[in-house]
Amino acid sequence: MKVVTGVIGNDIHVVANRLMDLSLNARGYEVFNLGVNTFLEEFFDAAVETGAEILLISSLNGEAEGWSREVKILKSKYKTLDRLIMMIGGNLTVGSGNARDIVPRYKNYGFDLVCHQVDLNTGLDMLEDYIKEHRQP
Amino acid sequence: MSTSNEKLLIDIGSTYFKVSTNASIEQHFRDFNKQILDDLIHKCGDTVHRFEASDIHICSSANGGLSTLIIGLTHSYSLKYASNIAFNSGINIIQSIVFQNIEDYSIPSDVIDVVIIVGGIDSNGGLFDQRLSDYIAKLDYSNVVYVGNSQDAAAIASQVERLVVLPNIIDDRLHIVEQHLKEYLTNLYQQDIEGKEDIKHLYQITGNQIYPTPYVVNKSLPLIHSSFSVTEPFILLDIGGATTDVHYSKDLVSDNIVTEQGHDRIVFKKLGVYKSRQSLIFTAENNEFAYELLMHLKVTENIYTEYSEKATRILMQLAIFLVLCKMSHYRPTYVTLNLLAINSIVFTGGITKVLEAEDIEDVVAFFYRKILNSDHKPVTVLDTNYDIWTLGAREHATCQ
Ligand code: B12
Numbered sequence: 149m150k151v152v153t154g155v156i157g158n159d160i161h162v163v164a165n166r167l168m169d170l171s172l173n174a175r176g177y178e179v180f181n182l183g184v185n186t187f188l189e190e191f192f193d194a195a196v197e198t199g200a201e202i203l204l205i206s207s208l209n210g211e212a213e214g215w216s217r218e219v220k221i222l223k224s225k226y227k228t229l230d231r232l233i234m235m236i237g238g239n240l241t242v243g244s245g246n247a248r249d250i251v252p253r254y255k256n257y258g259f260d261l262v263c264h265q266v267d268l269n270t271g272l273d274m275l276e277d278y279i280k281e282h283r284q285p
Numbered sequence: 286m287s288t289s290n291e292k293l294l295i296d297i298g299s300t301y302f303k304v305s306t307n308a309s310i311e312q313h314f315r316d317f318n319k320q321i322l323d324d325l326i327h328k329c330g331d332t333v334h335r336f337e338a339s340d341i342h343i344c345s346s347a348n349g350g351l352s353t354l355i356i357g358l359t360h361s362y363s364l365k366y367a368s369n370i371a372f373n374s375g376i377n378i379i380q381s382i383v384f385q386n387i388e389d390y391s392i393p394s395d396v397i398d399v400v401i402i403v404g405g406i407d408s409n410g411g412l413f414d415q416r417l418s419d420y421i422a423k424l425d426y427s428n429v430v431y432v433g434n435s436q437d438a439a440a441i442a443s444q445v446e447r448l449v450v451l452p453n454i455i456d457d458r459l460h461i462v463e464q465h466l467k468e469y470l471t472n473l474y475q476q477d478i479e480g481k482e483d484i485k486h487l488y489q490i491t492g493n494q495i496y497p498t499p500y501v502v503n504k505s506l507p508l509i510h511s512s513f514s515v516t517e518p519f520i521l522l523d524i525g526g527a528t529t530d531v532h533y534s535k536d537l538v539s540d541n542i543v544t545e546q547g548h549d550r551i552v553f554k555k556l557g558v559y560k561s562r563q564s565l566i567f568t569a570e571n572n573e574f575a576y577e578l579l580m581h582l583k584v585t586e587n588i589y590t591e592y593s594e595k596a597t598r599i600l601m602q603l604a605i606f607l608v609l610c611k612m613s614h615y616r617p618t619y620v621t622l623n624l625l626a627i628n629s630i631v632f633t634g635g636i637t638k639v640l641e642a643e644d645i646e647d648v649v650a651f652f653y654r655k656i657l658n659s660d661h662k663p664v665t666v667l668d669t670n671y672d673i674w675t676l677g678a679r680e681h682a683t684c685q
Contacts, residue, residue, distance in 0.1 A: 150408075178408075180459050193359035194459060199409035227385045 149279070150200040152191060154182030155238075156215050161208035164238065167268055168206065175272060177202075188215050188222055195232055201283075202233045202275070210242040216257040223258060233278065237263030237271050293336040294678040295491075296498055296671075297321060297345040297484065300526030300635060304329045305675050312638075312671075322486040338492035342682040345484055346498035346528060351375075351398035351474055354424065356382045358404030358412060363433065366454050366461045367403045373463070374470035375499050387416050392423045399428040399473060401466070402441065406455055410436025418444035428473060432466050471500070496681065498674070499523070499530045502633070505677030506532055509631070512672045516628035516664070520612070521673070523634040524604050530634075531612060533622055562600065569603050574655050578606055581651055594639075601636050602648045609652045624653075625661050633668040642667055 151172055155165050162184050172179045180198050182190060195203055207215070216236065223229055236259050240250050247264045254262040261278055263271040294305040302325060303312040311332075316324045326333060333341070353376045357363030364381045371378055379397065382390050384404060400421060405412045412434065418441070421429065430449040431441055442448045451465045474497050484495060502523060509515050518534035566589045569575040579586060579599070588599050612622045632645060645665050653659045668674075 182459075190361045193361035196359050197362045197404065197409065197455060197459060198406050199412075 149202060150178045150180065150198055151202040151204055152180045152182065152194045152198060152200040153204040153206070154186035154191060155184040155206045155208065156186055156188065156191070157207065157209075157211035158185060159207055159209045159211055160184045161206075161238075164206055164208065164268065168204070171268055171272055172204075175276075188218055192223060192226055192229060195229060196226065201231070202235065204275075205234075205236045207236065207238045207240065210239060212236065212238065212240045213242075216254055216259070219258040233261070233275075233282075234259045235261040235263070235271075235275060237266060237268075240264040291336075291340065292679065292682045293332065293341045294675060294682065295325070295341065295343045295487075296501075296674055296678070297343065297487070298498070298525055298635070299346065299528075303671060303674075304332060305671065305678070306332060310671055310675065320483045320486060322483070322489060325487075325490075333490060338490060341491040342493050342678055343487055343491050344496045344498045344501045344678060344681075346525065346530075351470075351477055352377045352379045352395065353399045353401055353470075354378075354380045354382070354393060354397045354426070355401045355403065356384055356387065356417065356420070357402075358384050358433075362455060362459060363403040363405075367401050367432065367466070369461065370454065370463050370466045371401070371470060374467050375474055375497050376470055382420075384413060384417065387420050390420075392420075395425075397424060397426040398477070399430060399470065400424060400426045402429070402431045402445075403433045403454060405434030405437070405453075406457055406459060407435045407453055408457065409434050413437055413441060415444075417441065421445055430466070430469060474500075493682075499532075501677040501681050502530065502674055503532055503677070504681050505673050508676050508680060509673065512676060513631065513666050513668070515631055515666055518627055519629035519631060519663075520622065520624075520627055521631040521633065522605065522608060522636075524601065524608070524632070524636040525634045529604060529608050531608060533612075534627075565600060565604060565607070568607050572607060572610060574610075575603060575606065577655065578603065578648070578651055582647075598639055598644065601639050602644060604636070605632075605645060605648045606652055609649070610656060613656055625657060625659060627663045629664045629666055631666045631668060631673070633671070633673050637667050637669045 153165070153168055153172065155161060165181065165184060169179055169181045180194055180200060182194055191203055191205060194200070219234070236254060240254060240262070241264070245264070250264045251262045261274055263274065291307050296303045301312050301314055302321070303310060311329065313328045315321070319327065353371050355364055355367045355371070355378060357367055360383065364383070368378055368381060376399070379395060380390070380393055402417070428449065429445055429447060430451060431438055432451050432454045434453055438450045442450060449469070451469055452462065454462050454466050456462050475494070487495060506521065520534070521532040523530040523532070576586070579588065582599060582602060584599055588596050609624065613624050614621055630649060642665060645667070649665060650662065653661050
């Protein structure tokens with residue numbers, strides 16, 4: 149499966165992004181890594197150009213929420229992204245916060261999978277379960 | 286005959302032509318009742334005959350370049366990559382279309398020299414449909430080229446006549462591949478020069494290929510420091526009779542496409558003070574600050590209908606202002622430059638024969654004050670003796 153990944157906004161925290169690239173490759177995904185400093189439109193555009201089934205966004209520096217509010221509006225302008233699996237992880241709030249509040253909020257923004265301060269491999273296991281559940285014929 | 290390594294460099298513009306040897310550079314106003322070759326031989330025959338055909342190098346900007354319409358899948362990749370390659374090949378983009386909304390776009394009335402279709406990596410496909418050929422059928426165009434994903438090529442070729450198919454400009458990692466499209470567009474540009482304006486007669490005196498002038502000027506930019514004290518980043522404005530070319534350091538653009546050159550260029554096809562005078566005036570009339578600039582220069586709009594040295598000077602000043610507007614956030618075209626970051630503005634072309642440094646600095650200062658609300662004052666450098674062109678042409682001639 150094809151997956152587009154990267155770090156959203158003006159966020160330069162690159163370490164998790166590199167690890168993500170390695171882990172996704174090891175798990176057999178075809179990875180399109182847009183790297184750090186990637187804007188929301190670029191994520192969607194990359195999904196269109198590559199035909200990716202999964203969009204996996206990282207955010208570490210606290211910008212996540214601002215961008216996530218734009219997701220629904222922007223995504224609705226694309227005519228071919230209805231089946232795109234949307235996932236986000238990293239530090240999804242500024243300062244401390246807990247997953248119980250954060251996860252439903254982000255689902256409301258349009259994400260299928262939300263991993264606030266969840267370890268990468270746990271997150272990717274969740275993704276696999278999700279795919280099994282939702283994409284089996 | 287000349288000594289073995291001396292070259293004769295000739296530049297044919299829409300208004301003037303210039304002829305340069307190691308010793309001198311001459312410039313002549315063109316006689317439009319004559320063919321270019323006859324005019325050239327009439328005015329500079331003695332010089333031309335001193336050289337072998339293999340030592341004569343000619344470039345031309347007489348026909349102002351080609352235009353393109355690009356149809357792509359997304360702004361961030363296909364359209365951005367194709368636009369970038371088109372600029373670098375000296376092609377003017379008249380419209381970019383996002384395919385999914387193609388039915389919302391109007392049909393341009395101008396003849397389009399080349400339509401570019403692009404989108405998708407090679408492992409993706411089925412991205413275009415009937416709407417593409419329906420739209421293209423309504424266009425008035427001379428060439429059409431497909432540089433998108435390989436899976437869709439055959440289907441599109443069966444629906445669009447005379448479609449040229451080249452390798453994808455987007456690779457499997459979503460990176461840009463410039464080479465093939467750039468070569469194709471540069472060749473079209475060249476054929477256009479050769480075919481038009483009786484330029485082809487010039488092949489009677491040269492054994493070398495005739496190149497577009499902006500291409501040659503662009504070659505000189507890495508060498509510019511040898512002749513001028515220019516501080517990076519800089520822009521170079523070549524304001525001529527039919528077109529205005531802007532060459533700029535890559536660092537002035539905030540997109541992150543990695544290409545080989547340090548300097549890009551774009552051509553404003555219809556912004557010139559002689560052949561394109563009417564469209565220059567039209568652009569000025571649609572710019573709310575142009576009127577203020579005229580007041581600042583102590584003239585009225587009547588100047589548009591005057592044909593005098595003074596009118597030419599004012600139009601040149603207007604051209605500087607309008608080009609800067611087009612490159613700024615105020616009137617964004619395809620490229621927006623960070624004009625507050627530039628340290629030098631270099632002027633070349635006919636403009637240096639007409640305006641003094643103060644006339645230019647006055648307009649530049651007006652632009653920064655009015656449009657960018659800034660006292661920024663880049664150093665203006667005037668290339669009054671066509672050194673930049675000579676530098677580029679000589680470099681190019683040596684490489685050939
Ligand atoms: C190193 C670092 C930097 C370096 C970054 C170097 C670089 N180029 O990568 C520098 C010094 C440049 C930096 C700058 C800043 N940083 Co900083 N930085 C860190 C630090 C110490 C470590 C980050 C790191 O690399 N960790 C190692 C990687 C492997 O782990 P990780 O990033 O946490 O990611 C893990 C998970 O979150 C998960 N994950 C990540 N993404 C995703 C996505 C999905 C889908 C899934 C499932 C999982 C997942 O996988 C990883 C492994 O399990 C953290 C604090 C910390 N200890 O976490 C602060 C931290 C991230 N930085 C922070 C801040 C605020 C900044 C600055 C704004 C500071 C400033 N005031 O200038 C700037 C922002 C710069 C910018 N434009 O982005 C805050 C963010 C706070 C917030 N979100 O509320 C943190 C948390 C520090 C803090 N406690 O305040 N930083």
